[in-house]
Amino acid sequence: MTAIMRPYEAVYIFDSALEDGVIAEKLAKHHGLLSLAEEATIDNWGRRQLAYQIKKRDTGYYVVARFTTETGKLPEFERSLKLDEGVMRYLISLHEHELGAPPLTEEQLEAKRRAEEAGDDDDDED
Secondary structure: OOOOEEEEEEEEEEEOOOOHHHHHHHHHHHHHOOOOOOOOEEEEEEEEEEEEEEOOEEEEEEEEEEEEEEHHHHHHHHHHHHHOOOEEEEEEEEOOOOOOOOOOOHHHHHHHHHHHHHOOOOOOOO
């Protein structure tokens, strides 16, 4: 049976009291469990105000990571995150496309082009 590789995006909120180096070490340790073929793309958003208190904290250190891994590796990865007291919250989701409007299909693009050529602009109606 072949392993199914899927692209994922993980958002972590670390305890803001942790130093940047410690957070990097924790990420390396957790991502090591995934046996990644390519290194994860890490986006450090830094320390930010939380919408509500988590574990009696008002701020958290946000990190977004994108990686591709086997689906079977996720349970152990999530277990590790749950046991790490420095991780206040996390969310792992499939990373299917970038944020924003979904790409238009060829049919939708053609219909839009025809509408623009016909002058069907709804913007100037009064």
